[in-house]
Amino acid sequence: TSNAAPANNAAGAAPAGDNAEPGKPVTIGFSCPAADHGWIAAIAANAQAQAARYPDVTFEAVNPTTDITQQIAAVDTLITKKVSALVILPNDGSQLTALGRKAMDAGIPVINLDRVFDSPLAYRTWIGGDNYGMGVAAGTYIGEQLKAKGVSNPVIGEIAGIDNLPLTQDRSRGFVDALSSYGYSVGPRQAADFTAQGGQRIAANLLQAAPRLDALWNHDDDQGIGVLAAIQQAGRGEFLMVGGAGSANAMRAIKADDTVLKATVTYSPSMASSAVALARLVAQNRGMGDLVEKEVPMSLTLASATITKDNVDTYLPLGFES
Amino acid sequence: MSEQTTVSAEPMATEEPAAGPSPWSRLFLGGVGHNLGLVAVLALLAVVGVATADTFATTANLLTILTSASIIGVITVGATFVIIGGGIDLSVGKLMALASVWATTVATQSFGPWVMVLCALAVGAAGGLLNGLLIAYGRIVPFIVTLAMLISAQGLAERISGRRSQIVTDPTIAAIATTRLLGIPLLVYLFAAVVAIGWVVLNRTTFGRRTFAIGGNPEAARLAGLDVRRHTAALYVVSGLCCGVAAIMIASLTTTGSSTHGTLYELDAIAAVIIGGTLLSGGRGTLVGSILGVLVFTTITNLFVLNNLDTDVQNIAKGAIIVAAVLVQARARRSTP
Amino acid sequence: MSEQTTVSAEPMATEEPAAGPSPWSRLFLGGVGHNLGLVAVLALLAVVGVATADTFATTANLLTILTSASIIGVITVGATFVIIGGGIDLSVGKLMALASVWATTVATQSFGPWVMVLCALAVGAAGGLLNGLLIAYGRIVPFIVTLAMLISAQGLAERISGRRSQIVTDPTIAAIATTRLLGIPLLVYLFAAVVAIGWVVLNRTTFGRRTFAIGGNPEAARLAGLDVRRHTAALYVVSGLCCGVAAIMIASLTTTGSSTHGTLYELDAIAAVIIGGTLLSGGRGTLVGSILGVLVFTTITNLFVLNNLDTDVQNIAKGAIIVAAVLVQARARRSTP
Amino acid sequence: MTSLLTVRGIVKTFPGVRALDGVDLDVAEGEVHCLLGQNGAGKSTLIKVLAGAHQPDAGELTWAGRPVAFPSPHAADAAGIATIHQELDLVPGLSVAENVVLGHEPSRLGFTRLRDAEALTRGLLLRLGHPEIPPRREVGRLSAAGQQVVSVARALARRARLIVMDEPTAVLDPNEVRNLFRVVRELTAEGVSVVYISHRLEEIREIGDRVTVLKDGATVARDLPARTTPTAEVIRLMTGRPVEHAIPPPSAPPGDEVVLEVEDLAGADFRGVSFTVRAGEVVGLAGLVGSGRSEIVETVYGARRATAGTVRVRGRALRTGSVAAAVRAGMGLCPEERKSQGLLLHESVARNVSLPALGRFARAGFLGPDAESGAARAVMARLDVRPADPSRPVRTLSGGNQQKVVLARWLLHGGGVLLLDEPTRGVDVGARGEIYALIRQLAEQGVAVVVVSSEIPEVLGLADTVLVVREGRVVHTAPAAELDEGKVLDLVMGAAHV
Numbered sequence A: 001t002s003n004a005a006p007a008n009n010a011a012g013a014a015p016a017g018d019n020a021e022p023g024k025p026v027t028i029g030f031s032c033p034a035a036d037h038g039w040i041a042a043i044a045a046n047a048q049a050q051a052a053r054y055p056d057v058t059f060e061a062v063n064p065t066t067d068i069t070q071q072i073a074a075v076d077t078l079i080t081k082k083v084s085a086l087v088i089l090p091n092d093g094s095q096l097t098a099l100g101r102k103a104m105d106a107g108i109p110v111i112n113l114d115r116v117f118d119s120p121l122a123y124r125t126w127i128g129g130d131n132y133g134m135g136v137a138a139g140t141y142i143g144e145q146l147k148a149k150g151v152s153n154p155v156i157g158e159i160a161g162i163d164n165l166p167l168t169q170d171r172s173r174g175f176v177d178a179l180s181s182y183g184y185s186v187g188p189r190q191a192a193d194f195t196a197q198g199g200q201r202i203a204a205n206l207l208q209a210a211p212r213l214d215a216l217w218n219h220d221d222d223q224g225i226g227v228l229a230a231i232q233q234a235g236r237g238e239f240l241m242v243g244g245a246g247s248a249n250a251m252r253a254i255k256a257d258d259t260v261l262k263a264t265v266t267y268s269p270s271m272a273s274s275a276v277a278l279a280r281l282v283a284q285n286r287g288m289g290d291l292v293e294k295e296v297p298m299s300l301t302l303a304s305a306t307i308t309k310d311n312v313d314t315y316l317p318l319g320f321e322s
Numbered sequence B, C: 001m002s003e004q005t006t007v008s009a010e011p012m013a014t015e016e017p018a019a020g021p022s023p024w025s026r027l028f029l030g031g032v033g034h035n036l037g038l039v040a041v042l043a044l045l046a047v048v049g050v051a052t053a054d055t056f057a058t059t060a061n062l063l064t065i066l067t068s069a070s071i072i073g074v075i076t077v078g079a080t081f082v083i084i085g086g087g088i089d090l091s092v093g094k095l096m097a098l099a100s101v102w103a104t105t106v107a108t109q110s111f112g113p114w115v116m117v118l119c120a121l122a123v124g125a126a127g128g129l130l131n132g133l134l135i136a137y138g139r140i141v142p143f144i145v146t147l148a149m150l151i152s153a154q155g156l157a158e159r160i161s162g163r164r165s166q167i168v169t170d171p172t173i174a175a176i177a178t179t180r181l182l183g184i185p186l187l188v189y190l191f192a193a194v195v196a197i198g199w200v201v202l203n204r205t206t207f208g209r210r211t212f213a214i215g216g217n218p219e220a221a222r223l224a225g226l227d228v229r230r231h232t233a234a235l236y237v238v239s240g241l242c243c244g245v246a247a248i249m250i251a252s253l254t255t256t257g258s259s260t261h262g263t264l265y266e267l268d269a270i271a272a273v274i275i276g277g278t279l280l281s282g283g284r285g286t287l288v289g290s291i292l293g294v295l296v297f298t299t300i301t302n303l304f305v306l307n308n309l310d311t312d313v314q315n316i317a318k319g320a321i322i323v324a325a326v327l328v329q330a331r332a333r334r335s336t337p
Numbered sequence D: 001m002t003s004l005l006t007v008r009g010i011v012k013t014f015p016g017v018r019a020l021d022g023v024d025l026d027v028a029e030g031e032v033h034c035l036l037g038q039n040g041a042g043k044s045t046l047i048k049v050l051a052g053a054h055q056p057d058a059g060e061l062t063w064a065g066r067p068v069a070f071p072s073p074h075a076a077d078a079a080g081i082a083t084i085h086q087e088l089d090l091v092p093g094l095s096v097a098e099n100v101v102l103g104h105e106p107s108r109l110g111f112t113r114l115r116d117a118e119a120l121t122r123g124l125l126l127r128l129g130h131p132e133i134p135p136r137r138e139v140g141r142l143s144a145a146g147q148q149v150v151s152v153a154r155a156l157a158r159r160a161r162l163i164v165m166d167e168p169t170a171v172l173d174p175n176e177v178r179n180l181f182r183v184v185r186e187l188t189a190e191g192v193s194v195v196y197i198s199h200r201l202e203e204i205r206e207i208g209d210r211v212t213v214l215k216d217g218a219t220v221a222r223d224l225p226a227r228t229t230p231t232a233e234v235i236r237l238m239t240g241r242p243v244e245h246a247i248p249p250p251s252a253p254p255g256d257e258v259v260l261e262v263e264d265l266a267g268a269d270f271r272g273v274s275f276t277v278r279a280g281e282v283v284g285l286a287g288l289v290g291s292g293r294s295e296i297v298e299t300v301y302g303a304r305r306a307t308a309g310t311v312r313v314r315g316r317a318l319r320t321g322s323v324a325a326a327v328r329a330g331m332g333l334c335p336e337e338r339k340s341q342g343l344l345l346h347e348s349v350a351r352n353v354s355l356p357a358l359g360r361f362a363r364a365g366f367l368g369p370d371a372e373s374g375a376a377r378a379v380m381a382r383l384d385v386r387p388a389d390p391s392r393p394v395r396t397l398s399g400g401n402q403q404k405v406v407l408a409r410w411l412l413h414g415g416g417v418l419l420l421d422e423p424t425r426g427v428d429v430g431a432r433g434e435i436y437a438l439i440r441q442l443a444e445q446g447v448a449v450v451v452v453s454s455e456i457p458e459v460l461g462l463a464d465t466v467l468v469v470r471e472g473r474v475v476h477t478a479p480a481a482e483l484d485e486g487k488v489l490d491l492v493m494g495a496a497h498v
């Protein structure tokens, strides 16, 4: 399986309450995209680590891939093996919908992680982050800060991730909506590619496009390393920057408070731990302990938190390494 | 090493007949015969598969391999024509993506499956034609033209799709990937049909024969009265058409049209063609070899999945296996006359 | 057109002197002269830049363009050697990534900046050497060998880095990207130095001139007593070394070593070399052209960002601009003697 | 005479071919030793062994009294053997000077000293009578003859004790041949030995001292005196049979029907070319190398764009710049550069022969397996292409047979106009006679033939009408019967001839 050694910062919780009791043994199949990014690496590591906490769970992770046809083939093998439940983070939700449907039809509950399938028939429960909310959080933070400084007509830049992904568009939409409630709008907006190299390249050029900036939101802390490098190389510092996702690096920088990065809005890979926990409950026909309902809910949207210098210590353990 | 250097520059041979019973079977065997090395590599991979994964030799898994091979396989058929004809086509993956997006817009889907198929084919052919015209009549090197087409097709596909995966709602198209005849997925039949047509055209028609001539010595072909430019342009249309067919197949398999389809297919297709024994400089090659090349790649991936290897280990191993496969293949070539 | 028809099959000319004062200035002017088309394209892009973005013509922006060009530029220098020598190197981007990862592991960084630089150069050279040996002595086509290297290097880089970006903590390496001399970033000087060395080696040394010979007619080169194999292997080492230099540069620029660096650099580098007038079949080309090709690509990206274009529109336009640039360039070539 | 090089029992096999099968050769110091043999006899293979480019399977070499082996071209070069190979062995993208010094670049610390190289080259070119070739010119831009001169210069630059020349005069005109021979005489006077290969027997007689004859990869006669051995005897040794190598005279006068009309044609380097060819007539184009003859026929054929003028076949004007149109109208061209312009070297003979007529063997575009091999076999038999196997790859055929394959192509296509550019270049005496006979035969069947040749006797012997081309202009047109060799030579040289 991917990242055999559980990462030391793997988010998650030991089972507690009723649900801590071992239930009937279940096998949980897991599939996610191949990691070329700290966030996804953390997803795989967290899922693995969470499963290891349950004595009644056998964890079957298929090898991660970036090729959609490969992921289809891999998940197919899990369906053929008749695992008790599936946790799937698809490369592309739409493209795996048919397969999710097939698993559900075969009686295997599917926990759809993060990138959502097109049809509710294709999953039992969806758990994921709130991309729109992330944009809102970033926009709100920037709005508050600029308002407090009393800036009028601020130049607000945005460096998105891969523009081709729906999640990028959701984030941008939330950002625009939140800013507009302060009467602000987005100035220069460019997309990078979730890599440090792309972040550096786009940021270097974007800083030329905007000789003066008041704020910059960078969607992703991994590419943020490159963005910060470019900012430093250009010798700029007149603006404040907000990150995204919540990497340990970004949190350390926020804590040190020696760069333009003043906050980051989370999109935590801890969701993978929760997804495995949910898969176990669903497979064992249990509900969520603190809820009244006897079943696990249909959908869980995680809130995006804004991490600043003030609360960074609480979140540092959940930060993922780039 | 010695004196062989003089001739070693030509490591490959065409489907040129050795000597055998009927001319038809001769030619077919010729295709396989010159690829004995690749067949050996495939056999070796199969042995490794059986040894390491109990599910490898199941019918279901073999069909999975064939289905995985089908889309890149169809594209490779077109790539084989282009490369034998002395060109190169980097745009295949994104032309397929563009065709898949165009064929699955809400507007197109409202006209039903036939229009979707026609749309995909038309987009593929039009992209190929533009490639072909710029190369043959604009006299720009194929590498640049098709790279530019790759980039532009990607952009256009993003534009049309609004960067979202477009869902295939048409039940007929969606059914292509799920239908089986005699237990074999329809996609595999489609793949086989494209290969068969490609083989006949390449080996049994004047068009195919002229493709070899133009790739082998364009000046001699021109002086023999062939319309080299028109033919060159036509080769890129063939490649584009294959992308159109592949677009329908991938739309059905993934139930989406998306600008993210087909990324890096160009390198995979070219690699399969070359491993299959076609000269990158044109003039010589076999379609059978290219298809074997595709199967080698797909089988490697399948083996990795069955053995649940990490991506990083997969990649390290894949590079080594490719080099080893080509070495085996070259050795086999040299030892057969 | 005139009598040139005889030679018009060869669209490119080397840095062959027209007629001029000293051989040095002759050669250099030759390089630019034959690339007048590209210079015109750059000028055109600059005009568009000034017209559409007020910040385009600032020193800071021009330096940004040069800095962006520096890394892919260094890689393109190596690629030019390989392509003029009749080969191709698809592994450049991922060899750079591997070198950047290796040079920035905690262990390597603990030895200080010189060891990091040495490590990057050694990894690059070793990868290049392996490429070269397999191609020259294993007689496998370069496309396959370097594609396999691309895949394996990617895997190894992922393995070593654990798929995480490794932060550069060494202050000396980190300072490379932030240091300026006379207002110009050190990276630009590095780029200029590599180009200058490459130019001298290619045009003024026996090694360089033999590279042309081996790419232009390997059999003739062999008959002239050159050790074609050793030289071919050496060309890939040169390319690997350039990747090593680029690895240090990108580690400094992004403050990380990462397996995600350099994705698709191989296509960018080859495209720049070809746009710059080097024949993909080898034997003819200019380094100046390749560098102009890199600058065209970097300037296009800069223009897009300054004008805040969407990615999809960027892509559509980029493809069209590339084709247009090559057409302008070809026209200019044909009209100058 | 002391022996410089002794070759004994050399055997060399290629997959499926025994190219050398026991060759003996003795070369003395300061002599011109001629190597004769039919196409495919193994001459080039032998000299590649001497040059270290091929390793023999068996046999011994003795060099200056000591047994040697040449494991690489570098070793032969170091021993003092320089070779001018048959296929042009230059690098087109490098300058003349760089080609001349390739492998021996004057250099300091790895830096080439270009000025030294250029000075050396200038001296050598002057010695070869070609001071007009600039040392900095890119070799690819030189004419074939110019490139041949550079090859010779390169061999001279080595200061070798033995220079091997494989058909150096194939692309040279008489004037340049004379220049080359002068240099060869200077060399031998200095004690340098020369191994000389040519299919032009009169050259052997002029320059050679002794002759060794190869047949089917083996030495059949050694050390014959070059000047006194009767030509017929040499030919009998080479071919194993007596061969009529004279050009057969026409048996009937040409018809009256005008098949090809060229009117006021102009191209990049020629102007005002007009001529007509009647059915059964052979028109010859004589001229110096580079005078523009190839360009004229290629323009007539549509392979180059004409800047003015018309070409009519049987009264119908052809679309300019379209080879396809010319081929449809029944024209065929055997181009000057057989390998690069005429043949698909890796394809079978049948596929080469059928190329222009392919459509004829197809039904709705579909070809049966080996559809055309029967027809190909028939034309091959008519031309006596050996071996008579249509499935053999063309590259394994000898030069003369390759030329016949190109002819066979147009025979099969069967048009009324045939353009032949240097049809006997590099072709041995035996095959040469057969090609002459074939041209005659075609003419008698009513084909209009245009022949370009640098060998004046050939033009005079074959043609009914001769056009003399100089610097892109037709300077004289006359029936062949009214001309003789000296007169034509004067005409082609023009004022330049003193």
Ligand SMILES: Nc1ncnc2c1ncn2[C@@H]1O[C@H](COP(=O)(O)OP(=O)(O)OP(=O)(O)O)[C@@H](O)[C@H]1O
Pocket: B006, B007, D014, D015, D017, D018, D019, D037, D038, D039, D040, D041, D042, D043, D044, D045, D046, D086, D395, D396, D397, D398, D399, D400, D426, D428
């Ligand atoms: N590299 C090779 N591979 C296979 N066969 C070869 C090779 N080189 C030469 N031969 C064959 O060896 C034989 C001798 O060829 P060679 O070129 O030595 O003849 P030649 O006497 O030089 O003829 P010509 O007068 O036409 O130049 C021919 O049958 C030829 O086809």
Ligand SMILES: Nc1ncnc2c1ncn2[C@@H]1O[C@H](COP(=O)(O)OP(=O)(O)OP(=O)(O)O)[C@@H](O)[C@H]1O
Pocket: C003, C006, D141, D142, D143, D144, D145, D146, D269, D287, D288, D289, D290, D291, D292, D293, D294, D295, D296, D336, D454
């Ligand atoms: N020394 C030279 N340098 C450059 N170009 C030359 C030279 N000699 C001839 N040419 C070119 O060759 C063309 C004429 O050659 P062409 O081949 O038509 O003549 P030819 O009489 O057939 O001679 P050949 O026997 O070489 O074919 C002209 O376009 C001329 O520019």
Ligand SMILES: [Mg+2]
Pocket: D043, D044, D045, D086, D166
């Ligand atoms: Mg020969």
Ligand SMILES: [Mg+2]
Pocket: D290, D293, D294, D295, D336, D421, D452
């Ligand atoms: Mg000529």
